[in-house]
Amino acid sequence: MIELSGLTKRYGEKVAVDHLTFTVRPGVVTGFLGPNGAGKSTTMRMLLGLDNPTAGDVRIDGKHYADLKDPLKYIGALLDAKAMHGGRSAYNHLLCLAQSNGIPxxxxxxxxxxxxxxxxxxxxxKGFSLGMGQRLGIAGALLGDPEILMFDEPVNGLDPEGIHWIRNLMKSLASQGRTVFxxxxxxxxxxxxxxHLVVIGQGRLLADxxxxGFIRENSRSYVRLRSPQQERLRDVIHEAGIKTVGAANGSMEVDGVSAEQLGELAARHQLVLHELSPQQASLEEAFMQxxxxSVEYHAHSGGAAGAPPGAGWGAGVRQRHEKKNGKGV
Incomplete structure (x- = not known):
């Protein structure tokens, strides 16, 4: 188990992590999400004692990382697949880690x-591809057969087979009762x-x-209907006290009513349905919402035609600066 309590990290006036409190529990894969610059990497580094918190506390199975004897037996982590001596073989790289942690x-x-x-x-x-380096980093995380595993961008550089493999590996580890972050x-x-999801933005906790639950709470769910008797269907739905919203292709959308209820309503009035489909946002849409x-770095599609390179970017920066300082835009 990983426990964070009021974890805070400041770099001068910049607050990278802002009083984070949450628990990563065993038996499930917990996703850690946030925009670029949200503080995810800084948080993970503090978990491993690579950065010292300005305030707050973080514990690994009830202990600070620095107090763990043979830490690879408690927590295995992949933060940077390139963090290895390129002149060593894969075997010798792992052997050094094993010998320093009392691992056979x-x-x-x-x-x-x-x-x-x-x-x-x-x-x-040093001759490894990005994907091979990633696999070696994962091997290092698994080396001590730890109860807690932490991965930062584990599929980076992996081919489809490798992505499928690491996905199943993480699920398997969680099913064994391990903590996977x-x-x-x-x-x-x-x-x-x-x-399970932990989402942060600008260093602060947004969701746990x-x-x-995350998708349900941060997106719209509705039912889409389409019928050759569309006008009659709309009247029947309205008579039942249900509101509809017109949509593309002549279909309609209904919020707050299940597909089963709408199907039974149509059946009672002998209406033919060509579509009756529950719709829910993707994780990406819910995350964006x-x-x-909390997004710190905004990309812009560009300025007016003929504008010099970077003009659109500069305008975006000026807008955010003016908003921050209370000026109209």
Whole structure:
């Protein structure tokens, strides 16, 4: 279990992490989401004692990271796949980690087999592709067979087979009762992997809820209907006290009423339906909705035709500066 209490990190006047309090529990994959600059990497670094908090506390199974003897047996982490000596072979890189944490040599071969790097175990890491380096970093996280695992962008550089593999690996680890904490910008992948979400923006906690609860609370859910008897269907729905919204292709949308209720209503009036489909936003749409006010770096499509390069970017910066200082735009 990972426990954060009022965790804060300041760099001068800049507040990178702002009084974060949440718990990452065992048995589920917990996704850690936030826009660029939200403080995710800083938070993860403080979990591992790589950065000292300005205030607050963070504990790994009830202990500070610095107090853990042989820490790889408690928590395994992938923060930077390139954080290794390029002149060492994959095997020797892992062997150094094992020997410094009291882990048997035999475990090195086991994790190399798990991540699919046995055939290149004696090759120097500097010759590895991004995906191979990522697999080696994951092997390092698994080396101590820890109860807590933390991954920052674990699918970065992996091919489709590798992405499918790491997704199933994380789910398998969680099903064993381990704590799995993973940060990623790939919303489609997170939607397939995470059971629970922690979302931050500008260093502050925005959400700590289940995946289903997050989407439900931060997006619109509705039912779309389409019928060759569209006008009659609309009248029947209105007579039942239900509001509709017109949509594309002559269909209509209904909020707050289930598809089952609407289907039964249409059946009672012998109306033919060509479409009766519940609609719910994706994780990406719900995330964008929640974090819209917390995005620090906004891209703009550009300025007027003929404007010099960077003009659109500069205008965007000026707008945000003027808003911040209370000026109209």
């Amino acid at each position: 040599r035999s475990r090195v071969s086991e994790v190399l087999e798990t991540v699919g790097l046995t055939s290149v175990a004696r090759k120097r890491a 993973v940060s990623s910008h790939l919303m489609s992948e997170m939607a397939l992997t995470a059971d 809820t289940s995946m289903a 929640l974090t819209a006010e």
